[in-house]
Amino acid sequence: MSDDWIRPDWPAPARVRALSTTRSGGVGVAPYDSLNLGLHVGDDPAAVEANRARLRRILPAEPCWLNQVHGTAVVDVAATVGAPDADGAVCRAGGAVCAVMTADCLPLLLCDRAGTVVGAAHAGWRGLLGGVIEATVAAMRVAPSEILVWLGPAIGPQAFEVGDEVREAFVVADRRAEAAFLPAGPPGKWLADLYLLARQRLSALGVAGIYGGSQCTFSEPDRFFSYRRDGVTGRMASLVWLD
Structure with a gap:
């Protein structure tokens, strides 16, 4: 694997493989420099395909790219053709790759302790709230007690400003969510902690093996794409598969 990519720090079984890309090591030009993997953001399609080809060289198959819609649909990669409208993917077959793309939203990679199933989820605040x-x-x-989860690079709690309506929606759904929002300064504005919100949701399900969640895409412009910071920007990928 390239040194430009992140290897999840989690105790996954030997047959589970996972990685998360950064913005480095590709062929794109500003504002997509350089390893943009998203075809939907206005970049030169040839550059995106070259970047995907570079990634593909270390994968067992072409990833199952999703048309992410900030929803809750989950597909089985082994039974999927094309790019479905979905924000989650799972697979039990070896050699098939689950993938989600992000540029501030939270990517989650999942596996079970026995190494029989893997999954990936794309969770912005709408997806988190929706389930x-x-x-x-x-x-x-x-x-759930057998599941391990790695929280990949997302916008950090010091940078993600939201309004009253977002905080209220989370708190109505779960009173514990109050701890994930701090006043941002201006009235009606809050700093939201996507990582904590995800941990709360996972804990409520009975998932205890939670790792990662320490990076901030917004505050590391040399390393990560960030939609909230830049507006027009590329997309990174977080991927998981079984050997």
Whole structure:
């Protein structure tokens, strides 16, 4: 694997493989420099395909790229053709790659302790609130206590400003969510902690093996794409598969 990519720090079984890309090591030019993997953001398609080809060289198959819609649909990669409208993917077959793309939203990679199933979820605040984590865990069809989760690079709690309506929606759904929001300064504005919100959701399901969640895409412009910071920007990928 390239040194430009992140290897999840989690105690996954030997047959589980996972990585998360950064913005480095590709062929794109500003504002997509350089390893943009998203075809939907206005970049030169030839550059994106070259970047995907570079990634593909270390994968067992072409990833199952999703048309992410900030929803809760989860697909089985082994039974999927094309790019479905979905924000989660699972797989029990070796050699098939689950993938999600992000540029501030939270990517989650999942596996079970026995190495029989893997999953990936794309969780912005809408997906978190709607239940994409719960849907992905349910689709894995194993006991939540047997699941390991790695929280990939996302916008950090010091940078993600939201309004009253977002905080209220989370708190109405779960009073514990109050701890994930701090006043941002201006009235009606809050700093939201996507990582904590995800941990709360996972804990409520009975998932205890939670790792990662320490990076901030917004505050590391040399390393990560960030939609909230730049507006027009590329997309990174977080991927997981079984050998």
